[in-house]
Amino acid sequence: MGQGQQEQVATSLAGAVSEEISASLAPVDAELERRYPGDPGTRQPVHTVYVPGDAFAADTIRSWGDQALAALDEHAPNAASFAAVLGLSDELAEPVHSRVRAKLEHEPIEDLRVDFEDGYGPRPDAEEDETAARAARLIAEAFKNGTAAPYMGIRMKCMESAVRDRGIRTLDIFLTGLMEAGPLPDGLVLTLPKVTYPEQVGAMVRLLEAFEKARGLEPGRIGFEIQIETSQSILATDGTATVARMIQAAEGRATGLHYGTFDYSACLGVSAAYQASDHPAADHAKAIMQVAAAGTGVRVSDGSTNVLPVGPTAKVHDAWRLHYGLTRRALARAYYQGWDMHPRHIPTRYAAVFAFYREGFAQAAARLARYANRTGGDVMDEPATAKALSGYLLRGLDCGALDIAEVARLSGLTRADLESFATPRRGDLTASGK
Template identity: 90%
Template sequence: MGQGRQEHIATSLAGTVSAEISASLAPVDAELERRYPGDPGTRQPVHTVYVPGDAFATDTVRSWGDRALAALDEHAPDAASFAAVLGLADDLAEPVYARVRAKLGREPVEDLRVDFEDGYGPRPDTEEDEAAARAARLIAQAYANGTAAPYMGIRMKCMEAPVRDRGIRTLDIFLTGLMRAGGLPDGLVLTLPKVTCSEQVTAMVRLLEAFEKAHALEPGRLGFEIQIETSQSILAADGTATVARMIQAAEGRATGLHYGTFDYSACLGVSAAYQAGDHPAADHAKAIMQVAAAGTGVRVSDGSTNVLPVGPTAKVHDAWRLHYGLTRRALARAYYQGWDMHPGHIPTRYAAVFAFYREGFEQAAGRLARYANRAGGDVMDEPATAKALSGYLLRGLDCGALDIAEVARLTGLTRADLEGFAAPRWGDLTASAK
């Protein structure tokens, strides 16, 4: 009864009410858009490799790949042995092992930082000057001849008073060297370590502004990562989250928050034997970082393990299992990047990443296909879930865990379609939800 009857639509509010409310919220709308622009939609590397400034060489990227392949040859020469070490399911053993070896041959390092901080230490000024200039020359050459990692840059010394001038000079020499060699590469990444207050972030912004002005670069061309390595960077003296203020102090230049496992743990008094990425103190810090960065376009990176896969096979296998487990744990918590400190870590980095994406691939693809086609199913997904599903598939494609042909086969979607679901505009979300 009543079907087909046209409803009488009545309202009570004057037409000006909605306009007045919109006008009152316009400044808030603009501020939210500025503070929370969303993910930049660019590739995020799965790891960052740190190489001391004096050890970086023209063949570093290829050398890491070769040493990682040699570790596999010696300690896990086939898919079955590698899967047995890591506990990979039978259906994942061959595809993961094959993709790991292919990745180590094709692109062994996704992100490399030439280190002038803890991994380099205090040196005579003339020596660090020379190393910084050399790093610029070698990185420029790598990008020019196609041997660079997708992302490369340096970690300077921090903004604390004892090393501030040295860090600024190293950064100046490095960036000037790149400019003299042809300009700043697209994959350039800079890392500011041991940040304890937002004023140090502001100082880094002013420093980069001065360099851009000196070389007539587009304002905002230079961004940087903030390393979270002290308790003060998480919780300020007034009880507020310092890391949230740091993101705003960066004025749009912050690209990442990187957790420093060992400095942060030591700062809290965690004894050396328990300093690890799965310690409760680490979980707390990374959770604060994650919430502070959500929606800002700033990405969060996990730290590293200092247990190296070296020595006899049994010891290597133990280190591999530890690294694999920590990496899988981080991925489940949406920390899609971490640090690797040794070539022997990258086989298990890629094994963990590839297994993570391949084991959930078919389910994610099926759910996204049903959502895109409004076909229903046993899970009722919303626009936010479609965003997460497409982001999952895009990350798998970027690192080499998945191929676009298999994604298209199961979803019926192109990469452009996936990117549209992964970064919807607010109007798209509300329209999709109707």
């Protein structure tokens, strides 16, 4: 066939065949869109900090930042000493150290939960009532005056019978207090702990529906995180993955799945000395959570370490190395969020996160640029990989590990370009047929 000659195309199937198949799959198409909408494309905090309800104050966020800075000044006063503790390369030492200090000065906490569960414990009703009202007032004021963390909210007591009424009342007082102070803040996050049955998630949905109706809010306005702390939340008695059913039971309101390291470990009988986020039992639970949440828009968070960086410098350094290593391990496994239990955990949280993004962003930016420009290279990437590359860069930008100027310099892409790759249409991801 000569160059430029049009290829002859022939088919054997009538158009009605395609129409019939499309009609038969229409319910499946709708189900895919409903159950698997994809990542929401919003910022995900790198950590969650839990503060007991009675300890939460207007200056808590600033206090945590100051304590973290003081720990750096005392135990790793410069870039070289901090890098030596954590094993950072010479290339990363200065940018990581300077960015950690800047983060602690300007945004020490990304996500804060005022705790009315384990960290608060049972209290007289009048005391918890007052503490819940106070938390609402302080959080509302923080969002108004610009001192809030990007995300803030409460962890209520669970839906088990012994504390159910108390948890519902605390949530009602807290949300009502926020509403009295003005519209609900965009960064509001609620956590439902110790969930074992999907019906408990469904009860939370009914509770929020009732509150929205009572206050004239748009249906579905309030979402919540599900905390995974029991074996029953991973595997049900019939062998099904309970956590997947919990996401369904949330009816689109679930925003996250948070792994509870110590409650879950204890539930399986793991000895206290071995209860850690890198235990095989933890890896199994989080893998199930990750697969159940994939594509649903629900994000997975790792747990915490209870080894605190306190005491003499050598002990602080040991705890920092442990925390840094666990955080890096989680990031490599695509758990982009975790818990921090102490102000002195914050420096190594950000050091791990910043090092993770800074050491790989040049390669990711160049690789995404080749994909965007169709210039090829030594790796053949597809839309799904472009999504992962852009998501990596956006996460680095959101937390402060990267600047848009340096990403744009290496990739030639704007933030809008990155966002378009990170949230492609469903068909774009399968266009290559892979």
